[in-house]
Amino acid sequence: MKTPISKVVSVCFYQLRKIRQVRRVVGQDITQQLVSAFVLSQLDYCNSLPYGLPRSTIQPLQRVMNAAVRVVMALLTRDHVKPTLKQLCWLPVEQ
Numbered sequence: 838m839k840t841p842i843s844k845v846v847s848v849c850f851y852q853l854r855k856i857r858q859v860r861r862v863v864g865q866d867i868t869q870q871l872v873s874a875f876v877l878s879q880l881d882y883c884n885s886l887p888y889g890l891p892r893s894t895i896q897p898l899q900r901v902m903n904a905a906v907r908v909v910m911a912l913l914t915r916d917h918v919k920p921t922l923k924q925l926c927w928l929p930v931e932q
Contacts, residue, residue, distance in 0.1 A: 842887065842897060849876045849901040857908050869909045869925070876905050880930065887930075898930045 852875040860868045880898060887895050906918045906925065922929065 839894060842894060845879055845882075846897045846901055849879050850904065852876050852879070853901070853904055853908050860908060860911065865909065865911075872905045872909050876901065877927075892931075895930055902927065902930055 853872070856868060856871050856875065859871075863871070880901060887898065902922075903918045906912065906921050906927070907914065907916070909925065910921050912918065912921065
């Protein structure tokens with residue numbers, strides 16, 4: 838199960854790098870729509886498959902979600918993302 842998850846994670850991080858390059862030009866609203874279209878859709882695709890897997894297997898997907906929040910809100914890597922997840926109305930991967 839780790840191989841499909843690692844593939845999804847690598848595709849999502851690739852998309853986030855591309856979105857980060859245009860973030861300053863398009864603004865926060867468009868960035869949120871781009872992340873939702875290209876990254877969150879990848880995470881949601883077959884989202885019932887990781888149900889019941891150990892936390893160590895699901896953790897890379899949560900890292901992608903945290904990175905997506907940081908890209909949308911232009912947060913630093915040391916900033917906490919939980920309050921921002923609630924502000925964006927995005928659920929953690931486990932839920």
